[in-house]
Amino acid sequence: MxxxxxxxxxxxxxxxxxxxxxxxxxxxxxxxxxxxxxxxxxxxxxxxxxxxxxxxxxxxxxxxxxxxxxxxxxxRLSLYREVSQQVQAIFATYTQVIEPLSLDEAYLDVSACETCHGSATLIAEQIRQDIYNCTGLTASAGVAPVKFLAKIASDLNKPNGLYVIKPEQVSAFIETLALEKISGVGKVSIEKLHHHGLYTGGDIRRAKRDKLQTLFGKFGEMLWLRCQGIDERAVSNDRKRKSVAVERTFAQDERDKSLVVERLLALLPELRRRSEQHLRQAKMNKLGVKVKFADFQQTTKEQQCQQIDESTLVELFHQAFARGKGKAVRLVGLHIGLAYEQQTESAQLSLPFSD
CATH class of the missing domain: 3.40.1170.60 (MutS, DNA mismatch repair protein, domain I)
Structure with a gap:
């Protein structure tokens, strides 16, 4: 805390x-x-x-x-990246402990920052003002002693707002917190939680930890810890990209398989271009194809692979296309998976969030 x-x-x-x-x-x-x-x-x-x-x-x-x-x-992604770099530079004037989540959001640990007499609330206000002065754009911020609450808080006074959860307010805030506000709780999991009479953080706090583990596995353990106000994840600036993807939506739904294959393979140069810089730090470990049909149903086929191989992609596409049972195709995409040498066995076994 x-x-x-x-x-x-x-x-x-x-x-x-x-x-x-x-x-x-x-x-x-x-x-x-x-x-x-x-x-x-x-x-x-x-x-x-x-x-x-x-x-x-x-x-x-x-x-x-x-x-x-x-x-x-x-x-205009190049323009958005340019503005994002300006925002990141502002963050760096307050702390070096920065964890970007995307071009437009980031965690900052300002525990050691002495600006504004060390007040995280005043630092957040100053950062928001600096962003506006530099870019003409507004930002919202959340302040809390743990990551998951800071992220929830940043959404509570949008747009152009600030919400602060002080350490002594954590328990009361979580008590009435709707579970769907917690990152990692999606549509399927919230239905299951509601089925068991669990709607708020308070409901989870009063539930037995072992029962939640039995019902929900690792997800139940994570949820129990969050609702006790426990989130030991540090703000980390060494996040690694796990995949690179490129996709294309057709101007008209297409049923001709050979034409769809042609358009799929036309994405290869862009996939290679986007992958190049990431493959300097990581190894490729999988290759995949995404197909979205005219009714918006989509499917993905993947295979362990250490290089981008055209014939493998075509075979994966045929398998994915067959799942549509003749439906026209709306979108196709290609992606590769990335693996880093320092990954440990426990890291590889961790379950990714689906939302």
Whole structure:
């Protein structure tokens, strides 16, 4: 409870950058990604678009049904990376203990920071102000003594807000905390939790630890610890990428298997380009193909592999395509898995979150 952790999350980052660059869009519902034809999915959207029920990862055609006047702009990743680097540089003026989660969010451990008399609350406020002064963009932040609570807190006063959970407030906060707010609790697990009468952190706190382990395995153990306020994970700046992927959504659903294979293999140069820098620090350990069908059902086929092999990809695609039983294809994708030499056996056996 002596740690001071801040989770900073930029507000609708990609959309905010686009509104900054194109002020005429500032008061219009706007989304980044997708295609004007209605194909693809949205990467993100601004808060005005969210008032229509539009959300990230929503199919474009559905978003246009909800808001026909929605402005669609293509993503500009190089620009977003440039702005992200500016934000990261601001973080580094307060602490070197930074754990980026993506271009638009990061954990910071400011336990040893003496700025603002060591007050994590004031540091978070100053960081948010520095970001606005430097980029013209707003950020929300959460402050807490443990990581999972800092992340939850950053979402409570969005946009452009701050929420602080002091050590002495942890127990009361968790008591009424909805379990779906905890990272790693997804749709399937929340249904099972509700089935057993577990809805809040308080319910978990009063449950028997061994019973939760019996019902939910390692997930139950993690949940019990979180709801006791225990999260010993340190803010770490050595996070490693586990995969590299590239995908393409077709302008029209396609049933011709040979044509889909052709478009799939056309993604190979981009996959190799994206993989190149990561394969300097890691080894490739798997190769995979993703297929999304016209009804939005999707499937993935993977195989242990140490190099990008065209014939293997084609075979994996045929296996994935067969699962559609003749359905047209909407999207195809390729990916590789990455492994690092320092990984221990216990790390390899750890269960990844699915959400």
């Amino acid at each position: 002596n740690r001071k952790i801040i989770h900073v999350d930029m507000d609708c980052f990609y959309a905010a950058v686009e509104m900054r660059e194109q002020p005429e869009f500032a008061n219009l519902p706007l989304a980044v990604g997708g295609l004007s034809s209605g194909r693809g999915v949205l990467t993100t959207c601004n808060y005005l678009a969210r008032q229509y029920g539009i959300r990230s990862a929503m199919p474009t055609h559905r978003a246009l049904q909800l808001c026909p006047q929605l402005v669609l702009v293509p993503p």
